[in-house]
Amino acid sequence: MNNTARASSINEAARSLLHIALHHATTRVVLLRVERDAFSDLAERTIFETARGFYKAEIDFTLRHIADELERLQEATPNADEHLMYSHALDVLVECYVSPPATYIETNKDVDALLAEIERLSPKSRSEPRLFRTSDIIGDVVAEAKAANQARQSGELRAPITGFKELDRAIGGTLPQIGPCMVLGNTGAGKTAFAMQIAASCGFPALYVTTEMAPAELFRRQMARVSDTFLGRLKSGEMTASDIEAIAKSTAKQMPQLAFVDSTTAFANPQFLRECAQAVKGNAKTLLLIVDSLHTWTRGGNTGISEYEALNQNLLALQRLCHGLECPALVVCEQSRAAIAGGGGVNSGAGSRSIEYGAEIVFDLQAAKETDANGEREVKVVIAKNRHGAAGVQIELSFNGALQRFKSKGEWGVYPQV
Known part of the structure; x- marks a missing residue:
């Protein structure tokens, strides 16, 4: 048949x-x-x-x-x-x-x-494509406004948050309800730590698709962040197995809705991700999907076409996945060499312009080279593209690599001069 x-x-x-x-x-x-x-x-x-x-x-x-x-x-x-x-x-x-x-x-x-x-x-x-006249849309707009107002009055989240108050405020309160958000930045800027911290703090179930690091390594980084234990100590053998187990259990207890897909050795196709996401979502009204990273995921499933074509194909698959699941996605991306030399920006994603064109939001992480005496390094999160608010806003965070933790530096970001 x-x-x-x-x-x-x-x-x-x-x-x-x-x-x-x-x-x-x-x-x-x-x-x-x-x-x-x-x-x-x-x-x-x-x-x-x-x-x-x-x-x-x-x-x-x-x-x-x-x-x-x-x-x-x-x-x-x-x-x-x-x-x-x-x-x-x-x-x-x-x-x-x-x-x-x-x-x-x-x-x-x-x-x-x-x-x-x-x-x-x-x-x-x-x-499927549908024709809408303006009169057909009014009901949806009113229903959306009503739902937003009720959520604001009750304090209930309608979509996942980043967990950084000033960053959430700059993007409209939460991540978009549907669609991919790109995380750009040079090597060592903390893209994975940034995505992991959001996944653990987003207020909803989160599915983290890892294509580069094993889930145990990513979870160990969460253990460092949550317990204030240097990441090196968790791996050096200086701590007993029972101490490590206690930290692991405490960490897992704080993020019971976080799950991983290990795609480091095998390609996780969109259908498999859909099934995993539906299982993780359960009865929740939405979830957060994280892909780390887009380029490694694409290479893992490439069937012989060019990287440009493969990236466009997978970006389209991610968009459809978000719409099918009615959820946002946080997608870690590589930067091009030219963009790295030029300081990043909205067009810095390597390989395809669809990275920024298809994104709801583009977060560009710009890390300072110097680290202070406490191991903290300033990282500016530039909202390079924002369909849900102002673009060009800079949110100042500090990043501690040993603890794999981002912290807010100021109460509010810096808007560009108009």
């Missing part, structure tokens, strides 16, 4: 189940709306209550059976789009159970019309 026929078959199975679910759920709600006082005779009222209770139990049983069948079909399919469709079908079923679409109850609208609307609004259709 080809992919088109298979998708049609899968879709038909879900449609048939939803047909049954919509009819049963609607009958259930209509039945519960009938007032028992409509029956003046006590015997009639008693018969109605008994019949209603029996029929409601039958409907509930049927709806639970349909939900089980949808879950079974969802688990059986290896295709990500089909998996997403079944997930949406289950969401629709839950909504129908609680309160079926009012338009169907009031106007007896055909179920096919309802299902067409469901499919139009489903996550699967968002990957």
Whole structure:
């Protein structure tokens, strides 16, 4: 069976189940709306209550059976789009159970019309081109404003944060809800430490895809940061195994939502990353995906095309991954030699202009050469591109390499003169 026929078959199975679910759920709600006082005779009222209770139990049983069948079909399919469709079908079923679409109850609208609307609004259709008129967009803008206001009033995070107050403020409060953010910087600027610290402090589950260092090495760096223990001491053998274990357990306890994908010896393809991300995300409303680094990841999966083509291909895959998962990504990138000599900047990513063009935000880490007596070195985080606020803002941090830790230096960044 080809992919088109298979998708049609899968879709038909879900449609048939939803047909049954919509009819049963609607009958259930209509039945519960009938007032028992409509029956003046006590015997009639008693018969109605008994019949209603029996029929409601039958409907509930049927709806639970349909939900089980949808879950079974969802688990059986290896295709990500089909998996997403079944997930949406289950969401629709839950909504129908609680309160079926009012338009169907009031106007007896055909179920096919309802299902067409469901499919139009489903996550699967968002990957397809659609025409929007300005009047179509107003509802989304208002809903977004309402959600943002409610989050601000409640203090609830809508998306992962960096953990640096002034940096978060400069980018609009949080990282973008969807899309890649690039981390640029010269060798030794602290790009990996910067990404790791954000991953551990972002307020949501985080999946760190490492292509250069083993997960144990990255975790050891977190142990140094959290415990104020020099990284060298954790590796030199001067500490006992029990001491190391105690620090490791304490560190893991502080970041229970952090997970790693080890892609140092094998390429982690986008589908595998999607599955891992969904597992790590669990019931959370979003997660943070980190790829360290884009260039090493690209080389690991290169099938013989040029690096330029491979980078563009993987950048597009990352964008689609972010949209499919509805999450942001933090992507560590290499700089070109010319950019290193010229001091970095928004266009300093090596190999492809798509690095900066496709990014929601570009963080350019510019590290000072001198280290003070405490082992601290100034690192300016220049927001070289920002679709969610002002670009050109500089946030001053200090970085301690021995502790693998960034700290805020000032209360606020420095804006460029206009």
